[in-house]
Amino acid sequence: xxxxxxxxxxxxxxxxxxxxxxxxxxxxxxxxxxxxxxxxxxxxxxxxxxxxxxxxxxxxxxxxxxxxxxxxxxxxxxxxxxxxxxxxxxxxxxxxxxxxxxxxxxxxxxxxxxx
Amino acid sequence: xxxxxxxxxxxxxxxxxxxxxxxxxxxxxxxxxxxxxxxxxxxxxxxxxxxxxxxxxxxxxxxxxxxxxxxxxxxxxxxxxxxxxxxxxxxxxxxxxxxxxxxxxxxxxxx
Numbered sequence: 010x011x012x013x014x015x016x017x018x019x020x021x022x023x024x025x026x027x028x029x030x031x032x033x034x035x036x037x038x039x040x041x042x043x044x045x046x047x048x049x050x051x052x053x054x055x056x057x058x059x060x061x062x063x064x065x066x067x068x069x070x071x072x073x074x075x076x077x078x079x080x081x082x083x084x085x086x087x088x089x090x091x092x093x094x095x096x097x098x099x100x101x102x103x104x105x106x107x108x109x110x111x112x113x114x115x116x117x118x119x120x121x122x123x124x
Numbered sequence: 125x126x127x128x129x130x131x132x133x134x135x136x137x138x139x140x141x142x143x144x145x146x147x148x149x150x151x152x153x154x155x156x157x158x159x160x161x162x163x164x165x166x167x168x169x170x171x172x173x174x175x176x177x178x179x180x181x182x183x184x185x186x187x188x189x190x191x192x193x194x195x196x197x198x199x200x201x202x203x204x205x206x207x208x209x210x211x212x213x214x215x216x217x218x219x220x221x222x223x224x225x226x227x228x229x230x231x232x233x234x235x
Contacts, residue, residue: 044223052228052229053226053228054214056223056224056225059223100167102167111169111172112159114166115166
């Protein structure tokens, strides 16, 4: 069975600090996909990134970066120079193949950026 | 495009009442899904559809029915509401191998 663990329930940092959100996953599949979603206070779910199990290259998008390590089954998300608008709940998710309806979500990490 | 729309945004039901949560998308996506979000539990899949006329159960299907008569619409029916169904419900859609696009959610309270 698939499982996603986000051990950090809540994190608070002061604006402009860097912050890393941890995600550890379990799966028996050799092909799988990992996702990060953002849920701001308004409640909608915003897609951030999708990564397949064959691509371990780190990815950077502006202030966001993702570190995928199959050896430790982790897919961590770092925000550099955090801003108040980054305050949200962040979910890590796993699926057997891209677009599989059966996304397994972690329980989320609530990130608060203190001005 | 309006994307994925859900109605209503908020709903309060009494135990035993029935209702339908509406979901529509205008992106011609083949795949549609319903998730529920509960505190401390992330999102869990209720039902999904891979095309008009085809539906299947997810992780937590009990107490819910779905149908998919058109590509655009995927309503979720609560036959006899229970307090355990108090949750935030999200509809999602996608096209083949794209990521899921989520609707804004429906907050349901069952008293």
